[in-house]
Amino acid sequence: MMIKQTPDLTENDTTPYALYQHRREFLKFLGGAALLGTALPQRAWAKSAFSTDETPTDFADITTYNNFYEFGTGKDEPAIKAKTLITSPWSVTVDGACEKPGTYTLEDILKPHALEERIYRMRCVEGWSMVIPWQGFPLGQLLKRFQPTSKAKFVRFETLADPKQMPELKQNVLDWPYTEGLRMDEAMHPLTLLATGLYNKPLLNQNGAPLRLVVPWKYGFKSIKSIVRISFVEQQPVSSWEKANAREYGFYSNVNPTVDHPRWAQYNERRIGEFSKRKTLMFNGYEAQVASLYSGMDLRKNY
Numbered sequence: 001m002m003i004k005q006t007p008d009l010t011e012n013d014t015t016p017y018a019l020y021q022h023r024r025e026f027l028k029f030l031g032g033a034a035l036l037g038t039a040l041p042q043r044a045w046a047k048s049a050f051s052t053d054e055t056p057t058d059f060a061d062i063t064t065y066n067n068f069y070e071f072g073t074g075k076d077e078p079a080i081k082a083k084t085l086i087t088s089p090w091s092v093t094v095d096g097a098c099e100k101p102g103t104y105t106l107e108d109i110l111k112p113h114a115l116e117e118r119i120y121r122m123r124c125v126e127g128w129s130m131v132i133p134w135q136g137f138p139l140g141q142l143l144k145r146f147q148p149t150s151k152a153k154f155v156r157f158e159t160l161a162d163p164k165q166m167p168e169l170k171q172n173v174l175d176w177p178y179t180e181g182l183r184m185d186e187a188m189h190p191l192t193l194l195a196t197g198l199y200n201k202p203l204l205n206q207n208g209a210p211l212r213l214v215v216p217w218k219y220g221f222k223s224i225k226s227i228v229r230i231s232f233v234e235q236q237p238v239s240s241w242e243k244a245n246a247r248e249y250g251f252y253s254n255v256n257p258t259v260d261h262p263r264w265a266q267y268n269e270r271r272i273g274e275f276s277k278r279k280t281l282m283f284n285g286y287e288a289q290v291a292s293l294y295s296g297m298d299l300r301k302n303y
């Protein structure tokens with residue numbers, strides 16, 4: 001069964017013309033780069049309401065400098081070891097406080113959603129950052145289809161945990177399966193994306209194929225990869241990182257240059273591919289869009 005994962009290349013109502021044109025140009029560009037066997041060149045991207053116009057990080061860096069502990073803790077390990085992950089067939093189980101629980105094939109999940117491009121800044125809690133041109137669709141659009149009830153206050157996500165496909169699960173660096181969570185309003189926020197691709201290609205395994213979360217105003221570990229379960233829950237879920245070290249990793253994990261990690265500062269970051277460091281922005285630069293979600297909260301306590 002063919003599962004369509006890349007954006008439709010024909011013009012359609014859901015793709016603004018400028019974006020379509022830009023995408024077509026870029027694909028031509030990609031073709032040329034592939035023929036020449038060169039690295040992807042840096043270029044200016046068309047602006048969209050949700051995208052940064054900052055230069056995307058090189059494809060080679062995005063796909064070889066990864067955190068995916070199920071395939072080892074070294075940054076270079078997921079690109080080498082995640083080849084054993086089987087992403088087709090794939091299904092996602094939806095349960096908890098909703099009217100339409102069930103196990104859905106990836107095809108069922110993706111079918112009604114038009115994919116769009118979102119160029120997001122991504123900031124890892126370890127102090128590095130990237131700009132990634134994702135393809136995906138807003139998580140909120142999918143969650144609505146399952147008709148969450150009034151009891152659904154949070155959404156909990158789980159990554160696949162299969163020792164046959166993920167040999168590093170033997171290493172108990174985290175409590176598997178990798179687990180993350182969002183408050184309902186964070187999950188429904190239009191910036192919160194489910195990604196299926198980047199740089200106009202289906203996600204590579206090391207980036208969390210076939211379906212991963214992208215929450216650009218939070219530290220990278222919230223952006224859980226290779227999702228197999230989505231649960232609507234009443235209580236605030238405990239993530240794998242919070243379980244491992246609650247003093248260092250809280251539930252919210254919003255990028256905040258004024259609140260240091262207990263072992264290191266967070267006021268600046270190294271953009272992969274750049275030499276000197278740059279200042280880290282409040283909510284990773286998405287303050288105008290998301291600050292209202294946290295009005296009245298003490299972000300020092302709710303880190």
Ligand SMILES: Nc1nc2c(c(=O)[nH]1)N[C@H]1C(S)=C(S)[C@@H](COP(=O)(O)O)O[C@H]1N2
Nearest residue numbers: 066067068069124159178207220221223225
């Ligand atoms: N299942 C799972 N998801 C994960 C991780 C992980 O180890 N396992 N690492 C997180 C961290 S710390 C970061 S910074 C991002 C990295 O995503 P990327 O490799 O696509 O840049 O994935 C996040 N999602």
Ligand SMILES: [Mo]
Nearest residue numbers: 124125220221
């Ligand atoms: Mo991270």
